[in-house]
Amino acid sequence: MKNRTALVLHSGGQDSTTCLFWALQRFAGVRALCITYGQRHAPEVEVARQIAARAGVAFQLLDATVISRLSQNSLTQHDMVMDQEQPAGAYPNTFVPGRNLFFLTFAAVIARSHGIRDIVTGVSQADYSGYPDCRDTFIRSANATLNLSMDEQFILHTPLMWLSKAETWALADELGVFDLIKKETLTCYNGIPADGCGQCPACKLRKTGLEVYEKTRINAARR
16 A cells, blocks of 8 residues: 555544554545534644644545534534433434445545545444444445445555544554643543543543553553
8 A cells, every 4th residue: 555645534632643644654645534514522623633734644524514504413503402322222422424435425525526536434343333324334335325426446444443432542642642642632522621520421532541551551561
């Protein structure tokens, strides 16, 4: 892959930033695509821009705020009380229907315009908060559909698909960006960088994974 360029869907959060640096180690060139869709944690856009600049990659911001007008959910309806846990037998109201399908479609069109066939996204089935569009089956289906719809041979890369949050922290450490991701990314649904609000589902998942990984680090250092 050293002679190819990848387009990374980059939000400025833990997962997408890990994917950005994963791609930088594997591809000759990397472009970052950030999408604004009316999300309540909009400050992530500027974080993504700053991280892309620090990584030395081209950054593109796409306005897709139409997504916020298509469904009722707590990430785009700022007055809706956010589910802190997944309700029994239902998706959490932080689920934005169609979001990843839209994102991948936009990414594929933009990638095609640059002659890019490799698209990287940070979805994970291991720690996916109950979102159906983070599953491997969805990615495989979307990949086939994008290829058929544009008569191209895109490859959707999902380096975090089978990683827990603790394992994602471990990957960041292997890539040499553990401190950057811990201190400078924005994962929080309430738009607070680094450790975030500590209460929203994204913060809880991030914190739990970090605690597990840091215990592993400490134990390894003692051996």
